[in-house]
Amino acid sequence: MDFFILNILNAMQLSMLIFILAIGLTLIFGLMDTLNLAHGGFYTIGAYAGSQLAINGSFWLAFLVSPLVAGIAGAILQRFALQPLASKGRSTHLDFALFTFGLLFVIMGGAEIIFGSAYLSIDAPAILKGGFAISGVTFPYYRVFVIFLGLTCGGVLWLLIDRTVLGAVVRAGVADRETVCTLGIDINRVFVVVFALGCAFAGLAGVVSAPIFGIYSHMGASILVVTLIVVVVGGLGSFKGSFWASIIVGTFETMAQAYAPDVQLYGLYILLALILAVKPEGLFAIQRRIA
Amino acid sequence: MSENDILKDCHLTQRFKASRSVHDFMHHGEPLTVNTKAEETMKQMINYQKTGITMKLAEISIASAALAVALALTGWSSTAAAEEPIKVGLVLPFKGVYANLAENFASGWDIALDQYNGEIAGRKIKVFREDTEANPNVAVQRATKLMNAENVDVLAGVVSSGVGVALGQFANQQKVPIVLGMAIADVITGKNCGPYVIRTSFSAHSLTSGFGRYLANSYKTASTLGPDYAAGHAMIGGFNAGFRGDGGEIKGEHWSAFKQTKDWGPILGKIQSEKPDAVYSFYAGSESVQVVKQYANFGLKDSIPLYGDHWLYDESLWDAMGDAAVGGRFVTTNALDVDNEANHLFIKAFKKKYGKTPDINAYLGYENALPLFKAIEALGGDVTDSAKLVKTMRGLEFDAPRGRYTFNNDNNAVLDKVYVIEIVRDGDKLKPKLIDSIAGGSDLSGCNM
Numbered sequence: 061m062d063f064f065i066l067n068i069l070n071a072m073q074l075s076m077l078i079f080i081l082a083i084g085l086t087l088i089f090g091l092m093d094t095l096n097l098a099h100g101g102f103y104t105i106g107a108y109a110g111s112q113l114a115i116n117g118s119f120w121l122a123f124l125v126s127p128l129v130a131g132i133a134g135a136i137l138q139r140f141a142l143q144p145l146a147s148k149g150r151s152t153h154l155d156f157a158l159f160t161f162g163l164l165f166v167i168m169g170g171a172e173i174i175f176g177s178a179y180l181s182i183d184a185p186a187i188l189k190g191g192f193a194i195s196g197v198t199f200p201y202y203r204v205f206v207i208f209l210g211l212t213c214g215g216v217l218w219l220l221i222d223r224t225v226l227g228a229v230v231r232a233g234v235a236d237r238e239t240v241c242t243l244g245i246d247i248n249r250v251f252v253v254v255f256a257l258g259c260a261f262a263g264l265a266g267v268v269s270a271p272i273f274g275i276y277s278h279m280g281a282s283i284l285v286v287t288l289i290v291v292v293v294g295g296l297g298s299f300k301g302s303f304w305a306s307i308i309v310g311t312f313e314t315m316a317q318a319y320a321p322d323v324q325l326y327g328l329y330i331l332l333a334l335i336l337a338v339k340p341e342g343l344f345a346i347q348r349r350i351a
Numbered sequence: 352m353s354e355n356d357i358l359k360d361c362h363l364t365q366r367f368k369a370s371r372s373v374h375d376f377m378h379h380g381e382p383l384t385v386n387t388k389a390e391e392t393m394k395q396m397i398n399y400q401k402t403g404i405t406m407k408l409a410e411i412s413i414a415s416a417a418l419a420v421a422l423a424l425t426g427w428s429s430t431a432a433a434e435e436p437i438k439v440g441l442v443l444p445f446k447g448v449y450a451n452l453a454e455n456f457a458s459g460w461d462i463a464l465d466q467y468n469g470e471i472a473g474r475k476i477k478v479f480r481e482d483t484e485a486n487p488n489v490a491v492q493r494a495t496k497l498m499n500a501e502n503v504d505v506l507a508g509v510v511s512s513g514v515g516v517a518l519g520q521f522a523n524q525q526k527v528p529i530v531l532g533m534a535i536a537d538v539i540t541g542k543n544c545g546p547y548v549i550r551t552s553f554s555a556h557s558l559t560s561g562f563g564r565y566l567a568n569s570y571k572t573a574s575t576l577g578p579d580y581a582a583g584h585a586m587i588g589g590f591n592a593g594f595r596g597d598g599g600e601i602k603g604e605h606w607s608a609f610k611q612t613k614d615w616g617p618i619l620g621k622i623q624s625e626k627p628d629a630v631y632s633f634y635a636g637s638e639s640v641q642v643v644k645q646y647a648n649f650g651l652k653d654s655i656p657l658y659g660d661h662w663l664y665d666e667s668l669w670d671a672m673g674d675a676a677v678g679g680r681f682v683t684t685n686a687l688d689v690d691n692e693a694n695h696l697f698i699k700a701f702k703k704k705y706g707k708t709p710d711i712n713a714y715l716g717y718e719n720a721l722p723l724f725k726a727i728e729a730l731g732g733d734v735t736d737s738a739k740l741v742k743t744m745r746g747l748e749f750d751a752p753r754g755r756y757t758f759n760n761d762n763n764a765v766l767d768k769v770y771v772i773e774i775v776r777d778g779d780k781l782k783p784k785l786i787d788s789i790a791g792g793s794d795l796s797g798c799n800m
Contacts (some may be wrong), residue, residue: 062470063620063624066616066617066620067616067620070614070616070617070620071613073616074613074614074616082742086703172450177447177448177450177451177672178451178667178670178671178673179636179637179640179667179668179671181640181644181670181671181672183673184648189479190650191649191650193646196623196624197620197623197624197649198623198649198650198651199649200648200650202648202650223735248773251385271644272613272641272644272645272648273613273637273640273673274637274640274644275671276636276637278447278448279637282610282613282637284470285614313612313614314614314616314617315617317608317612317614317617317618318618318620318621321579321607321618324579324607324608325579325608325609325611326613336433344537
């Protein structure tokens with residue numbers, strides 16, 4: 061029983077980490093219909109920015125500033141690369157996917173050139189070191205922090221989308237982009253803000269996962285698959301879907317490792333195939349008006 | 352093959368060699384003193400090539416034989432040999448995940464090259480570096496390119512086991528010698544062994560089975576943890592065999608999905624409930640960092656010691672591991688503290704050139720080049736016979752940084768001794784401390800050569 065509780069906690073921790081990572085991708089896709097495959101790149105940028113800030117400062121400085129760095133990088137990408145691309149007529153899913161996928165490798169290569177191929181890390185803050193015991197098994201405090209952070213991010217984003225003007229504009233943009241434009245809202249500006257926000261979440265995931273997963277140049281590619289699975293299973297662009305899909309994926313991974321290690325490697329893909337067979341649009345598909 | 356066929360082959364080879372020398376001579380245009388007969392023969396041959404007249408086989412053989420005799424008489428042939436460098440293809444994963452490792456390996460190689468001043472038995476050593484991308488298919492392509500475009504005499508390096516298996520088979524098919532410097536998969540010098548493949552590092556089984564035996568002296572029970580793929584099974588399997596062989600009990604074997612698992616929480620929970628006396632684990636790169644850190648985070652480090660090898664506790668990962676690495680103990684083939692002259696010499700040379708101490712990969716690189724160079728030296732620089740080069744290398748016995756260095760009949764370097772290291776704190780930094788030297792294990796059998 062204790063082992064099971066431990067695994068529930070582990071599953072929650074992994075789920076929330078995946079959620080913070082996937083939420084940015086969902087946000088961008090939901091409003092902008094852009095599949096940003098460079099998401100892993102912003103995760104990398106956040107982690108490396110964090111490692112540099114944590115050398116002289118502290119974990120908390122890295123925690124606060126790294127998402128900003130990733131967010132600003134995202135804003136620049138949207139304003140000066142993706143938007144011009146779209147206004148020149150290259151705005152299909154494939155155009156953006158190819159461009160951002162290439163960018164992911166540029167960022168990975170850049171990280172290797174600047175920081176080398178060595179492995180880096182960020183130390184968990186002193187206050188979160190150690191853990192509490194569940195009958196002889198220690199559960200680290202830092203993991204508890206990750207669980208709370210994931211829930212907080214979900215809550216904040218829900219408030220933002222559901223209770224603010226920006227949220228209203230975003231929701232309106234998802235439902236009917238043309239009408240939003242006719243109401244005098246500069247949709248390109250909203251796009252930049254949303255893109256930056258999405259990338260900031262990726263950066264946050266990078267810095268938060270660093271004490272557990274470490275930092276290395278190809279880290280962005282290794283998380284892309286699981287993030288994409290979450291976004292697809294949850295329903296492209298759905299926040300609620302991302303949340304539940306993260307929990308499904310995180311729990312499945314953890315429980316498979318704990319109780320059926322042999323299915324770990326391919327189990328997730330079978331799950332993905334099954335869900336898509338039953339609900340091809342994902343668990344919580346958003347209604348998008350087909351123009 | 353009939354006697355005639357053999358003769359034909361022989362003649363053709365001679366013709367090829369002779370015309371190549373002529374070509375080189377023309378190409379470099381360096382002044383040479385050759386007697387008129389040789390000069391004439393050469394002119395004759397060039398003429399034949401230019402005009403496109405096909406000579407009868409017998410004529411070619413007479414002409415080339417005459418040329419060979421003439422060249423031998425004037426001593427021209429040895430001059431030619433001096434100008435023709437020995438070409439080595441150093442195939443390593445220079446870019447990507449293993450870039451750091453490959454770079455250190457190549458640094459070690461360069462130290463050996465420096466010690467010979469880049470020249471053995473009067474022939475320069477020319478090294479062609481080629482990136483394998485740690486991918487067997489790519490590696491075979493690059494090796495083929497090295498053979499065809501650069502005409503390399505020997506291949507060396509190789510980090511990944513997958514690449515090692517592929518290039519080992521390639522070498523046996525192409526009859527080009529390959530000197531593997533890491534690639535620890537047991538099959539390479541086991542089931543897949545061959546007269547053109549020789550390994551200067553060690554096999555997974557020989558490293559970990561010795562360590563398993565050693566730990567069985569101190570602990571009754573152990574659990575193991577490793578990635579679920581070939582190298583993981585080879586390393587962990589070796590440990591289990593050694594540990595069980597000396598009366599130990601393996602409480603649990605735990606496997607993670609290679610390159611997929613990022614969170615080891617559930618496995619660590621299981622290990623905690625198994626309560627083994629010790630844990631042995633094999634991982635590399637980012638997975639090593641994750642495992643060592645998470646092991647400490649879950650509070651296991653203080654209750655159950657985590658043992659590994661020089662990949663789990665890779666020196667280049669210590670910074671990323673931080674405190675989690677302190678007190679970790681691992682088995683390795685080379686250590687800075689090993690007190691022998693060859694080791695002191697290497698460390699001194701390495702420090703002088705790179706301003707730091709060598710890590711395990713640098714050691715393996717150095718010990719990859721050293722036997723090759725010694726074999727070339729023993730053959731007086733004549734590496735035309737590939738199988739003979741490998742055979743000569745196998746017969747070597749010398750002192751290397753790791754200790755007394757010999758090969759077994761499967762063409763695999765024997766681990767006379769392996770070393771147990773503890774990671775200790777030294778001011779702000781971590782440093783390796785030699786705590787024991789133990790007998791190495793043996794290879795898995797299976798070679799039929």
